[in-house]
Amino acid sequence: MTDAETWDLLDERGATTGETHRRDDPRWPTNRFHLMVATCVVRSDGLVLLTRRAATKAFPFMWEIPGGSVLAGETGAQAAVRELREETGLAVDGSDLRRVGRGAESTALLDVYVAAVRGRPRLHLDPAEVDRAAWVTWSEVETHRAAGRMPAPWVGCFAPLWPDLTRAVAQAAQGEGASGP
Numbered sequence: 001m002t003d004a005e006t007w008d009l010l011d012e013r014g015a016t017t018g019e020t021h022r023r024d025d026p027r028w029p030t031n032r033f034h035l036m037v038a039t040c041v042v043r044s045d046g047l048v049l050l051t052r053r054a055a056t057k058a059f060p061f062m063w064e065i066p067g068g069s070v071l072a073g074e075t076g077a078q079a080a081v082r083e084l085r086e087e088t089g090l091a092v093d094g095s096d097l098r099r100v101g102r103g104a105e106s107t108a109l110l111d112v113y114v115a116a117v118r119g120r121p122r123l124h125l126d127p128a129e130v131d132r133a134a135w136v137t138w139s140e141v142e143t144h145r146a147a148g149r150m151p152a153p154w155v156g157c158f159a160p161l162w163p164d165l166t167r168a169v170a171q172a173a174q175g176e177g178a179s180g181p
Contacts, residue, residue, distance in 0.1 A: 006072040007034035037080040038067030039113045046173035047135035054131045059151035063144045076111040089124025103157030110157040116172035
């Protein structure tokens with residue numbers, strides 16, 4: 001991420017407005033949103049990837065499902081692939097992503113994806129983004145969420161999607177859509 005990061009703006013229905021916004025510009029336009037993504041990566045043994053935010057980021061040392069902002073001109077799936085690669089070194093193909101749904105907060109819409117991967121992929125964490133990573137059970141993800149160890153805005157965005165995400169994670173753990181060597 002840089003100060004020059006630019007986002008396409010969306011209306012409340014998620015349609016592009018033709019406007020853009022620079023990340024650090026404090027003048028947020030009324031009734032506009034930017035798109036964010038999160039990708040829940042599920043290994044073939046059923047464990048899920050959580051990352052812990054770096055000390056220099058907002059909500060430092062909080063656990064999360066990897067993700068970030070969609071840059072101007074990107075699709076949600078393209079951003080999900082890019083963010084996962086940048087933060088963790090994991091390479092997935094956009095066709096391997098299953099979109100679970102969309103959550104919302106005051107200025108962002110959040111598209112949530114699931115990606116199944118085979119084996120035990122090696123992680124290469126970006127220390128500017130991620131302090132730690134862990135492969136955990138879905139029950140442990142739910143424990144982190146319930147204990148307040150995940151950023152509140154993300155938890156709010158995920159809330160209406162949680163049942164569908166839980167089902168999608170279970171399906172991915174059963175081998176539906178696994179990718180990679």
